[in-house]
Amino acid sequence: MSEVTIAGKRLLLVAACALVDADGRVLLAQRPEGKQLAGLWEFPGGKVEPGETPEQCIIRELHEEIGIETDIPCLAPLTFASHSYDDFHLLMPLFICRRFRGIAQPREGQALKWVRPKQMRDYPMPPADAPLIPFLIDLL
Numbered sequence: 001m002s003e004v005t006i007a008g009k010r011l012l013l014v015a016a017c018a019l020v021d022a023d024g025r026v027l028l029a030q031r032p033e034g035k036q037l038a039g040l041w042e043f044p045g046g047k048v049e050p051g052e053t054p055e056q057c058i059i060r061e062l063h064e065e066i067g068i069e070t071d072i073p074c075l076a077p078l079t080f081a082s083h084s085y086d087d088f089h090l091l092m093p094l095f096i097c098r099r100f101r102g103i104a105q106p107r108e109g110q111a112l113k114w115v116r117p118k119q120m121r122d123y124p125m126p127p128a129d130a131p132l133i134p135f136l137i138d139l140l
């Protein structure tokens with residue numbers, strides 16, 4: 001996406017995915033030391049690179065970060081999260097994926113946890129992810 005600013009602040013597009021396994025558990029990833037918001041738990045995903053769609057971003061990030069392979073037909077858009085930080089606005093489309101291949105492995109030093117939907121409330125999350133929890137608990 002080319003650079004967009006809103007009221008003087010940069011708009012950052014980050015795509016995220018609720019990866020749901022056959023037991024109905026959801027994958028959370030802990031942001032590693034050295035990254036902004038380190039220690040908080042999030043839905044896997046990352047920045048949408050120029051020329052990418054959010055779906056392509058999710059497919060790339062799942063592969064790079066956790067060794068999971070999936071395809072566009074396996075991704076369904078759920079909702080948008082957003083948060084305004086001091087220096088940028090974050091806009092985060094959330095997808096759900098129930099069909100994927102591989103076993104999730106932490107390829108970037110992050111901790112990973114498969115959790116039951118209600119257990120997600122026990123994991124501190126960044127401000128954009130946290131409001132998605134009641135929505136996902138209802139859905140799942």
Ligand code: C5P
Pocket residue numbers: 012014016035036037042043045046047083090126127128129
């Ligand atoms: O994951 P990454 O560091 O590429 O994300 C870019 C920025 O987006 C982070 O610095 C963080 O501020 C924000 N972010 C967020 N919530 C997420 C993922 C990223 O607020 N779940």
